[in-house]
Amino acid sequence: MNNDIALEVKNLKMYYKTENGDVKAVDDISFKLKKGETLGLVGESGCGKTTTGFSILKMPSPPGEIVGGQILIDGKDIVPLTERELRKNIRWEKVSMVFQGAMNSLTPVFTIEKQLMETLQLHKPMSKSEAKKTMIKYLNYVGLSEDILKRYPHELSGGMKQRIAIASALFLEPSLVICDEPTTALDVVVQAQIINLLKDLKEKLNLSFIFITHDLATEAEVSDRIAVMYAGKIVEIGTNQQIYGEQGPAHPYTERLLAATPKLHENVKELAFIKGTPPNLLNPPKGCRFHPRCPYAFEKCKTEEPILKEIEAEHKVACWRCDADEN
Numbered sequence: 001m002n003n004d005i006a007l008e009v010k011n012l013k014m015y016y017k018t019e020n021g022d023v024k025a026v027d028d029i030s031f032k033l034k035k036g037e038t039l040g041l042v043g044e045s046g047c048g049k050t051t052t053g054f055s056i057l058k059m060p061s062p063p064g065e066i067v068g069g070q071i072l073i074d075g076k077d078i079v080p081l082t083e084r085e086l087r088k089n090i091r092w093e094k095v096s097m098v099f100q101g102a103m104n105s106l107t108p109v110f111t112i113e114k115q116l117m118e119t120l121q122l123h124k125p126m127s128k129s130e131a132k133k134t135m136i137k138y139l140n141y142v143g144l145s146e147d148i149l150k151r152y153p154h155e156l157s158g159g160m161k162q163r164i165a166i167a168s169a170l171f172l173e174p175s176l177v178i179c180d181e182p183t184t185a186l187d188v189v190v191q192a193q194i195i196n197l198l199k200d201l202k203e204k205l206n207l208s209f210i211f212i213t214h215d216l217a218t219e220a221e222v223s224d225r226i227a228v229m230y231a232g233k234i235v236e237i238g239t240n241q242q243i244y245g246e247q248g249p250a251h252p253y254t255e256r257l258l259a260a261t262p263k264l265h266e267n268v269k270e271l272a273f274i275k276g277t278p279p280n281l282l283n284p285p286k287g288c289r290f291h292p293r294c295p296y297a298f299e300k301c302k303t304e305e306p307i308l309k310e311i312e313a314e315h316k317v318a319c320w321r322c323d324a325d326e327n
């Protein structure tokens with residue numbers, strides 16, 4: 001076992017079993033996350049980012065099912081574990097998640113203390129005084145003082161509520177935290193504060209993060225490495241520099257996704273957009289799933305699925321055009 005690896009996802013498949021057939025939301029993805037590292041997960045809406053996050057907790061929303069693959073946390077596959085084992089030893093103990101919209105899920109009629117107490121005691125039996133100590137410790141970590149406990153959600157700003165959501169994800173001292181769009185609903189100043197907070201927590205607590213967002217500018221700011229998803233697949237994965245650096249990304253989809261992102265300090269006359277729409281995951285296209293929208297597609301792209309292949313150290317791409325054996 002490699003002690004530097006916090007998480008390894010191997011050939012993971014998570015399908016939604018609907019009346020119309022299987023929605024292949026996560027379809028054979030593999031990646032590793034090092035201890036103390038932030039991996040960004042980017043891609044258009046509906047490409048499977050949130051489903052990947054929930055799958056890592058083995059908590060797919062119905063009618064989702066993990067239909068294949070492994071999720072190794074500290075070297076141990078959690079896929080065969082029972083719900084009881086997952087609750088007792090894995091979720092919130094080893095991996096936790098700041099859900100999309102978590103800051104809006106606080107109940108308006110209860111104080112923060114009552115709500116956090118419930119969350120904490122649900123996950124781990126402990127006395128009230130012990131729970132309160134834990135709450136205060138993590139509220140302080142996220143820059144909030146104890147007096148927040150007496151307040152009601154409507155008395156708090158969006159940024160404060162998001163800090164509370166982050167603090168509750170840390171209560172049981174997990175080593176891996178999945179953040180799903182943690183800054184999306186916030187204004188830019190507060191977004192920057194939350195990003196700085198996450199960076200700070202990563203350093204202080206030696207946490208590993210999976211940071212899910214469709215906002216590439218934010219991703220560039222927080223992540224050490226980036227995984228780009230398209231239609232349930234990882235199409236490119238590399239360091240921040242390999243994806244955003246001067247040489248530019250390798251996959252045509254990443255290239256277009258970046259071109260469609262507005263840049264600060266640049267006078268852009270017209271923003272590029274990606275022609276066409278992402279495929280229906282009930283019945284994705286054969287071959288490369290991006291081929292109907294790809295300007296470089298050739299015959300092989302329509303029939304054979306490209307696999308994620310290393311093109312340089314740390315940089316993998318699933319594209320026939322980038323495949324050295326092809327050229």
Ligand SMILES: Nc1ncnc2c1ncn2[C@@H]1O[C@H](COP(=O)(O)OP(=O)(O)OP(=O)(O)O)[C@@H](O)[C@H]1O
Pocket residue numbers: 016018023025043044045046047048049050051052061062063064214281
């Ligand atoms: N409960 C469900 N039942 C059936 N299909 C679902 C369900 N939840 C999600 N899907 C489908 O699975 C695919 C992946 O969705 P997911 O929410 O993981 O994407 P995403 O990249 O996180 O999108 P967003 O950025 O909008 O949150 C989509 O095609 C979506 O319609």
